[in-house]
Each structure stands twice: as C-alpha cells, then as structure tokens.
Amino acid sequence: MEQIIQTLILGLALGGVFALMGSGLSLVFGVMRIVNLAHPSLIIAGAYATYWAFKLWGIDPLVMLPVAAIILAAIGVLLYKLVFEREARSAKYSEMTVLLTFATAMIVEGALGGMFTNTQRVTSPSYATDAIFIGNIFIPTGQLYAGIVSLLIISALALFLKYSRFGNAIRATTQNREAAELLGVNVNLVCIMSFAIGIGLAGAAGSLVSFVFSFFPAKHWEWVAVLMSLVVLGGMGSILGTVIASFMLCVVAAFVGAYVGATWSTMTFFLALFLILLIRPQGLFGEKPELA
C-alpha cells in the first residue's frame, strides 16, 4: 500500500513538470496549427541558461525562471519572424511547419552541443536533493517545488486566456481564425505573441527541468515523443487537456516503472502516443480530429 501511494506521489510530481513542458506546445499548436518539434530542444536551452546562471553566479533556478522565460520568448519572436511568418500562406502549411520545426530542433541541439558539449548536467540548488518525509513516504522537495511552480504558471496562463482582452483574442484566433480577423483581431500579432508565450513557457519549463532531470543537448529527442503524447492525448491545442493528460500518463508511467521495469516507463508515453493517434486522434478532450 505504501509503495502504491509513493509511486502515485512521484508520478503526480513529475506530471506537474511535464504539464508545463507540454502547455507551450499545446498553445502554439492551438493558435497556429504548428506542431513544434523544436519545443523540447528550446526547453533544454532554457535549462542551460538556468544551469549556467546557477553555476557562475549562484542564482537560484526559481529566480532565474522569469529571466529564462523572457530570453526564450525573445528567441521565439525571432524564430517566428525569420522562419514561420513567411510560411503562413503556404499550401502545404502543416507539413512544411513540422519539417521546419524539426530542422530548428537540430539547429538548437547542434548549437547547444557545440557550446556546452554532450556532458550530462543538472542544476543542484539545496532543495533539489532534499525530501519531505510523511511517515515512510517521501516527497522529493525539488519535484514538489517544480510541480507547484508549474501549476501556478499554468493557472496564470489560464486566467490570462480566459479574462484578458488579448487572451480572448488568442482563444478566438484558435477557434476561428477567419472570424477573429473579421472582428478586427490582428491575427499576425496574436501569432507572434502566442509563439513568444509558448516558447517563453518552454524557457520557464527549462528552469524547472534543470534541477529535476539531468540533461544534455540530444535529450530532446526523448522528450519530443513524450510531450507529443501528452499534447495529443489532451487534444491538440487544449491546455487543460494537456495538463490532465500529463498527470494521467506520468502516473501510469510511474507505476509501469515501479512494477514492470524502468526501461518500460518511457515506453508508456510512446505506446500511448501511437495508440491515441490511431484510436482517437482528436485526443480525450478534442471534439473533432484537428490533426487531420
């Protein structure tokens, strides 16, 4: 019994972090229909920024988080302007953008690898290795903090989208781009800003990732399929769906890891992705197949 609760807690803690990692991906897909395969590589870029800030100047990862988010958001704007804006009217938009994000992921990986080598890194603030004990059950402090911060950020995002004027414009563009344009929404600005927010979220997630996981430039290939599974299960473009999916899959993966074997824990995500695409491509919360 204790082991079951322990596994559940570890799964939930990871779920919080993955939820933040996936939410930016989901936002970008929702607004622009871009499947951003470069998202995980940008998370790693955020993790490196946090790692060096901690290592060189002793800046706490949680303090560095907004800075990493802003740096990455700026990179997002640049990326959008340079690469994706001109594709907006392409006939094969969805395929083209997937290939472009794929190439972007390689550029980011290559650049990070060239600068920082392929050594495994992890940021180690004191809380990263601590744990809180409740009876025999332990909660790793690092993962707990990361999970809480991640949920706070996602809640802020949800409030922004629901209640602010610009947030409404983003949601409107997601649901019906043409109609939003007709009502006076500057769709191009919405796209740039959503892309910036999405990549900024990758930066924020990177700060958390930097002390929860060890990372190296090529690690993103592992995450790309993991994050895709969350976003696809949640229904592409639905941020709430992504959050729920990430808790679900992380808990399942934790149990698979504990009872079947650590190797098969990541396999959970890949198999889930495969099955969802085939059985219910619209995901749990999507109403119609959006990815077709």
Next chain:
Amino acid sequence: MPELLDVSSLTAGYGDGPAILDGAHLTVQPGKVHCIIGPNGAGKSTLLKAICGMLKIRKGDVKFKGESLKGLRPDQILRKGICFVPQERALFPKMTVRENLRMGGYSLADKSGLERAIDEIEERFPILRERRDQHAGTMSGGQQQTLAMARTLIVKPDIVMLDEPSLGLAPKIVQEMFDIMKVMASEGITILLVEQNALMGLKNADWGVVLDLGRTLFEGPAAEVMADPRIQELYLGGKKAA
C-alpha cells in the same frame, strides 16, 4: 452626397488563381435589404469577401461614402462601418455567448460602453441572455445565426453583409432570420445578403441583384427581378417558380 457603397468594375479572385469576379458592379439603397442571387460559382461570396477586405481588389474600386476601400485590411473596413458574417457564421464555438458578443466589440476604440451595449443586445434577443454562459458551439443553428447577426450590432455598422444566413436552417427558422434582418434595416442598417435559395431571398428583400460569371447581370427592385421572365427561367428554376 456620395453613394453609401459603390462597387465599380470590380475584378478579384483567390491567391494567384483566375479572377472569379470580372467587372462586377453594385450600388446600394441605404436602409434596404439587398439580396444577391446567382448560380454556384457566380462570384456572390467572392463579391462580399472583396468588399470586406478579405480578398485583394485586382481592378476596379469599392467606394464607401465616397472613400476607396482599396488596400484596406478587414479590421480597418470593419471600423469604417461594414460588418461581414461569413458562411459558417464566424462564431467561436468554445467561447460563451457573452464572450462571443464581447469579441464583436473587439475593434471598438472606446470600451467604456461595451458591456452596456452587450446588455442592450441581450435585452433585444432574450435567447442570448438565457444562454449567455453556454458555449456558442452547443446552440442550435438558428440560435447561432441569431448570435452572429446580433454580434454585428455592437459596432453600430452602416452595412451588414451576410453570406447565406439560411444555410442548414429549417424554413421556419429562416423566416425568423429574415424578420430580424428587416428590423435591422428599419433601423437604418443596410443589409447585403447572398442567398442560394434565390426565391426565398428575393421575397424578403427590397432590392435584387443577379450575379453570374463574375459580373452583375441585373439589378432592380426585388419584385421586378422576381417577375422578369428571363431571370425566372435561368435563375429561379423555370416556370413553376412564378
């Protein structure tokens, strides 16, 4: 005084494709319901899209109150007072009715009156008040069309253009939609609608326009257009329509 809307020898099309409109023209009567009819592919929807700025004007001109709309973006044209409701009603299915109405006022520079304007609209269309917190996508077709039309009123437009408002609605509901249009017209809003069901549209309109092969073939009072034997034969489904 310049015409409210004056479309002259307009040529337009999609992307680099062929011209769908090829020398169309149109003038409108302020405060009247205009119905544009014509066979599939005649360029009816294209005409509305070119007026509202969704398509580039290749040749000719569209003048609104004497001012050319050439090269303006849809949001700029909206701010001048022309509202367009496209075929699929342009609602946001996963936003509430109230949020949809609020998006209708997105282009307003002055937001102070927005909530009150929405309240007034809810007053006029009680169904929208009843459903205010419901997602727009969960309403019936007629209710969605009502919402789409009501939403245009928020910006107090001079012209409202509707692309096939009757699509997918039961005949009884369609009549209700036309009644709403007539009320809007009586308040001084010029209505420009495209109808596939030509007879139905003309019966409810003041002015009829026949478009085919991208050009305006006829225009005149709806009753006269309906009565013309040539139009009856070619566009209103032959003699039985008379």
Next chain:
Amino acid sequence: MMSVVSETLTGDAASSVLEARRAHNEKLAAKSDKARAIWFPIALLLLLLALPALQVIGNFNYVLHLVLFTACYVTMASGWNILGGFTGYISLGHNVFFAIGGYFAGMILARYGISTILMAPFAGLLCAAVGYLIGRVTLKTRGPSFIISSLALVMIARILFDHWKFVGGANGVALPANDLSVEWAKLPYYYAFVVLAAFSVWLSYKIKHSKFGLGLRAISKDEIKAESAGIDTRTYKVLAFAISGALVGMAGAIWGEYLTYIRPNIFLIILVSVNMVLMCILGGKGTIAGPVIGAIMIIAFNELFVATLGASEINILATGLLMVIVLLFFPQGIVGTLAKHHKLPRILNWD
C-alpha cells in the same frame, strides 16, 4: 428600371480559349519528349561499374567508399521518395526499416555465415511485410499526425532494440569481415550498392509512370478527391509504404556487413532518417533524379564538414540550417525549381 449589363461569353470566345489551351498542352508534350536524355543515367551507371578498375593502379578505397555510401543513400532516399515524394506522406521514421533490414541480414550472417548481399532481397521482403502491417495502422492518420506517429515508431524501435538481448542490446553484434585483401575488400559491397541504387531509380521510374504511380500522385494532390475518383487510396498508400520500406531495408541489410557490426545507434539515430528526407527535398521531392542529386550533395556536404570541422554537433547544426534554407527558399528542390523555370538540363530530366 431594369438594365441588362452584360452578356455571357459567346460561343466563339469560349472555343478560342479551348484552342489556345490545346496548343499549349501539345507544346509542353513535345518539349518534355525532346528534353529526356536516357543515355546519361546509363552512361553514369556504366562508369560506376567500371570504376573499381582504378584499384589496379593504386589505392582508391576512399573514392569507392564515397560512391558506395552515396549509392546506399540513393537507395534509401529513392525508397523514401516513393512514399514521401509521390504520396506526400512524410515519414521521419524510415530508419526503422534500415534497422530491421540490417538486423535481419546481420543476424543471419552472424549465425549461419550467409552473406547479407544474398539475404538483401529477403530483408527487403521482410521490410515490405512489416511496412505493410505498420502502414495498415499508421496510414489511417495523415498530415502532422502521420509525421508524429512515424517519430513515435523510431522511439519504440530504439527502446526495443536497445533492450533485446538476442541481438546484443545497445552493444549490438559484431559481424565477420570478408577475407578479401584490402584493395578488393570493398568490392562486393560496392557492386551491391551500385546495383541496388540503380534498381531503386529504375523502380521509381517504373512506378511513377504506372497507373499505380498516377494514383499515388493523385493522393498527394488531394486524397479525398482521389478517393471519390475511385482510387483505392488505402491500398495504394500502404503498398507505397511497403515498397518504400523494402528499398530502405535492403540498403540496411548490406550496410551492417560493410561496417562489420550492427548496433542500434548506427541505424536508429535521427540523422539517418533526416538525411533521407533532406536529400529528397533538396533534390526535388517526387522527381526521379531528385533523390540522387540530393544524396550526392548531402554526402559531399557532410564529408566536407567532417573533414574541416570534425565535430558531430556542428554537423547536426549545419544539417538543420541547410534544411531550413532549402525548405524556405527551394521547397520544390533543385530538380523541381529548375523544371519550373524550364531550365532543367536534359541530362537531369529522368522523369
């Protein structure tokens, strides 16, 4: 009150338009006939077949290696092109077939000593069968979904091969080298790959000009229309997937023996599948000569990078940059772009 504004196009105007269109089509047909120069690929093949004679006068192993390596990728890129180029279904997971072919033939070589060159056709059959089964399932999705599913496939395959004890897990299996002397050791593989590459190009040509190929291209234009025109799109794309996988699998079979080992990180790294995709897009997706030109250019480019800069990170960065540039500025590739501007040299018009 009412005024007739204009009349419809008269009969004369309509027939003159039709006349002009017919003349234009005839001109195009005449042009494409004249433009083909079938002697060039054949001469190229003969030249390559004679090339190993150089070994008599000196050691040209590096040249042979480069040709062989290029031929291997020509096979794979042409294979990828049958699915990705003709039907428009972009797979980022085709290296799975490279691995299946490599492991199948490699394990038979390790256990029974049968040369992978003999086993290559069987590896191709196996990959076609696997491709058929996978295709039945994944080709239900399309667009970005299909791309993602293909990526998931690689991840799943990587975990399976990494942990499959029978094939040595992540360490793989060492294969016996052949007992030819150094200057002739590459020869069997050289000929195998050149023949395989020529076969792939020939097969692509045959497919493109068959009813089957026409159906595939209809799918890439508009699948729903193709279906309503009576094309059994489901069977067509699954077959394309199977054939495409078979070619990649045959290349994989021989590649393992040439390297003298099989290991997951040779076959199942993303760079392998990226190269296939990039070669096709750079050369010209859906054309016959495109994958060949793309393969030659990318391999030359890679050699240059490895020779001058060495580091694999820089190689990844440069490949990514090249891909972005090609996608943004030459989405139709070299052959496609030249053909569009009527500047395609006759010797490169293999379609």
